[in-house]
Each structure stands twice: as structure tokens, then as C-alpha cells.
Amino acid sequence: MKILNILYTTVIGISLVASSCSKSKFADINTDPNRPASVPTPTLLVTAEKQLVNALRSEEVSLRGAQLFAQYFSQNIYSDQSRYQIPTAYSDNYWTATYKSLNNLNDIIKLNTNESTKAIAAAGTAGTNANQIAIVRILKSYAFQSLTDVFGNIPYESYGNKDPDFEALQQDPDNLTPKYASQEKIYKDILNELQQAADTLLKSPTVKTFGSADIIYQGYNASWAKFANSLRLRVANRIKSKDAALAATHIADAIAKGVFTSNNDNAVFKYSKTSPNEAPLFRATVTANRKDFAVSNVLIETLQGTRGPFKIADPRLSKFAKPTSSGNTYFGQPYGLPLSAGNLFPVDKISLPGDAINAADYGEVLLEYAEVTFILAENNNWDQANYEKGTRASLEKWGVSQEDINGYISKLPTATKEHVLSQKYLALFNQSIEAWSEIRRTGYPLFLIKKGDVTWSGTVDGKPVTYTFNPEVGEAIPSRLVYPLKEQSTNKSNYQAALAQQGDDVINTKVWWNK
Secondary structure (H helix, E strand, O other): OOOOOOOOOOOOOOOOOOOOOOOHHHHHHOOOOOOOOOOOHHHHHHHHHHHHHHHHOOHHHHHHHHHHHOOOEEEOOOHHHOOOOOOHHHHHHHHHHHHHHHHHHHHHHHHHHOOOOHHHHOOOOOOOHHHHHHHHHHHHHHHHHHHHHHHOOEOOOOOOOOOOOOOOOOOOOOOOOOOOEOHHHHHHHHHHHHHHHHHHHOOOOOOEOOHHHOOOOOOEHHHHHHHHHHHHHHHHHHOOOOOHHHHHHHHHHHHHHOOOOOHHHOEEEEOOOOOOOOOHHHHHHHHOOOOOEEEEHHHHHHHHOOOOOOOOOOOOHHHHEOOOOOOOOOOOEOOOOOHHHOOOOOHHHOOOEOOOOOOOOOEEEEEOHHHHHHHHHHOOOOOHHHHHHHHHHHHHHOOOOHHHHHHHHHOOOOOOHHHHHHHHHHHOOOOHHHHHHHHHHHOOOOOOOOOOOEEEEEEEOOEEEEEEOOOOOOOOOOOOOOOOHHHHHHOHHHHHHHHHHHOOOOOOOOOHHHO
């Protein structure tokens, strides 16, 4: 993993609008003649990257959403959120923030395609028009995949496909009521976007694009091409039960053209130690002085070897969690307690997130080598070699010693579907939306707490007590989040058309790839 100290550029003159369609109307009435009319594309890129990762790992969709759904965390105060009582405002904030990033990314493409600006856009260290567009297509694909995984059908825009259903981000004239594209169309177009972007970058692999403004890869084309192909592997694997032939074609092509081969290839956005650019979890805990995000008993017990298929101590435990401040032991907050018992265990009696994941300058992982190897294992009949490679890669990423790594792997049970997907679950820790998506796709790991399971049993005030897990909404892990409320009023006809195709706007309506 590449580690850099980042000083983020202060962005001046960027107008941002929180809609899925356009921001030029706002710009028309809010233009300051004393500020620059255009912004260099590297500045737009660093802004968009940070906006995107902030949205993906925000409190709303990640810490109080997907991170709870995956049972990595468990709330020790607002335990109703662990039982799927999710405020609709969380959808609004995630939707708005991600489309802000997409608008800025799209501006880079416009500056690199408009005849009056493309020469300026490519000046200095920014790189060629074609390479800038290729990198932006990759980031847009990542953002749109995350959005559609959370909601299902969404307004979508493609660089290479002018499908009439792809109406998002349209300007000149503004389209304030874009259609919702089907998830099937979105997924299949993302595969093409990633393939074409990687092919473009592989024509000049030693070239740098955007320079140091690119926080993720510092502009290296070859790294971006590997990221595109590895992301294509993920996307194709997600839909192989819906279109096996298409998925197989893209999986084979992505592997042939080059996917991640070590942790040095990992796609990581590293935050800064200085305000206001600290990592989302740090802001939600240290900056906000809150201790309600605890590591769940599900994860702690799995890493201790008392839950799930791995009956061995996992050396990642000390990386993921802190020992309790009272007793110096690891104890996970019981997952999904009723609200009346949410504070049953004082903060000094439970394990909070470890320093490794709660650092101000934490590197948020967008995709990593371990995930790639587990996908390869899945597509090679759950083979032992990739199973061990993926496990080793995850342990190495978290800084576990080689002695401990070798000892752990030597005790692993033989590769099976359950074992590979359970190790993948551990490797995806803190990558909340992707972990939640994989649980929905596969049904693994099997050791997650389900409705009716005992989540904690013990003595309270001298009396025996047993708490079982009972969701407040739905019967099982949410299949999606509901659409933002504003879409029901400002884009009502297209919102209703999306529901007619997809199903009711509730959390247990499955998205296309999960049906």
C-alpha cells in the first residue's frame, strides 16, 4: 500500500450542486465575476476523489449503514440502527454527495472534449485529454456501481454509450428530471467503460496523468489500468448468475490484460492528519468525541476463533479492535440488542475500533489484491492457492508479522466455498458497501446473526436474561436503501417508473443482480 503525506489543495471557484442531474442553473445565478471562470482539471480531480471517498465511507451510508449490516460494527447506544431502522436522511446525504463528485468528474471530461478548452486542460502535468478521460471513466464507474448497489435503478450517465435511458449529469440544456436506468443496463455499461478506459491507459503505461493531484495512484497510468481491470473483475463476478457468458468474457479479458498482483497495486485514498481532511471514522469518533461505534461480538468472536469455521486465533484482531480499557480483554458489543439494552455494557467493557483503522490519516481502500485473489479462487472452483494468497495478502496489508502469517495459514481449513467467502468477508473489513453487497450476493458468511438468534445471554441485576435478534424493519439484512425523499417530489414520474420496474421502495426489495 502506498503511503503518502497529503496536503489538500484549497479549491476556489468550484460551484457544487446536490442533485443527480446538473449544476449549471445554479452557476448561472451564482457566478462571482471576481473568481476564476474555470478550474484546472487536476484540482477538479482531487476534489472529486475526496468527495467520492467521503460519501462512500460517510457516517450515513457506511458507519451507520453498511458497516452495521455487515455486522463489523454494533451500536452501543443507538442499537435500533443495528436492527435496520435507517433514517431516510441517510439516503439523501449519500445520494447528494456522490452525485456532487460525479458532476466534478464529468466537468473534467467536458474540459477535455470541448474544442475551446481541451488544449488548456492538457497543459502542464495534467496529461493528455484521452488519458484524463480514461481515469475519470474509471472513477465514475466506481461511483455509479456503488450507487446502484445501494439503491438499484438510478440516474446514470455513460461516456461511451448514448443510450436514451442514460440521462444523468446532463447540462446545456439542464435535465433536472433524469430517467432512472435499469441496474442491468448500468452494470453492463460499466463493464464496457472500464474495458475501454484500461485499454486507453495501457497504450501509454509509463506516463503519469494528473500528477500529484491524484491521491489514489499519483497519476500512474499502469496502476489505473490495473485498477480498471480489477474493478471489472469485481463487476463481472457480481453478475455472473444473471449473464454468465458476458461475465466470463470480461473476467477472462480483465485477467489477460492485467489485474492486481500484490498489495502495492491496491487502490487507496489516504487522508491527512490535519483538519479538515481526516478520515471519516476519525471524524465520527475522535473529532466528534463519540464512542458509540463498537466492534461487534460477531467479528471479535470470529477473530478469536470461537465463531465461524476458523477455530484459530486471527492476528488481525489487534488491528481491527482495541482491548477493553477495563480488563484489557477483547469483548465485542453484542449485535442488535434492543434499544433498552443498548447501553448494557459500559464503554470501558467493550472493544472500540483499533488505532489502525481509526487513524486520522487512514487509507480508505477502494479495492485490494486480497479481494482479487478471492474472486480468482471463486472462478477456479474455490482453489487452495488463491485462497491462501488472498488470506496472506490481507494479513500482510494489516502489518501482521511473517511468522504469525505463516502460523495462521498453516492452520487454515482446506479451501471450500464457505472458507473462501468467509476469509473474503474478513478481508473486506471496513469496506462497508462492498462487504454488504457480497453478503447479499452470496449469503456468506454463515455465522452472521439472523432473526431469532441469541445475540447475548447473561445476568442483569442478578436475573438471567437472554436477548434475541429481532429486526425493527424487514426480516433479514437490508437488500437496498430507500430512495431520497426529494426524488419523490422533484422527479416523481421517473421515480415511479423505477419502482414499477424494480419493486416497492422499501429496504427488502432486491436489486437486479440479487434477484
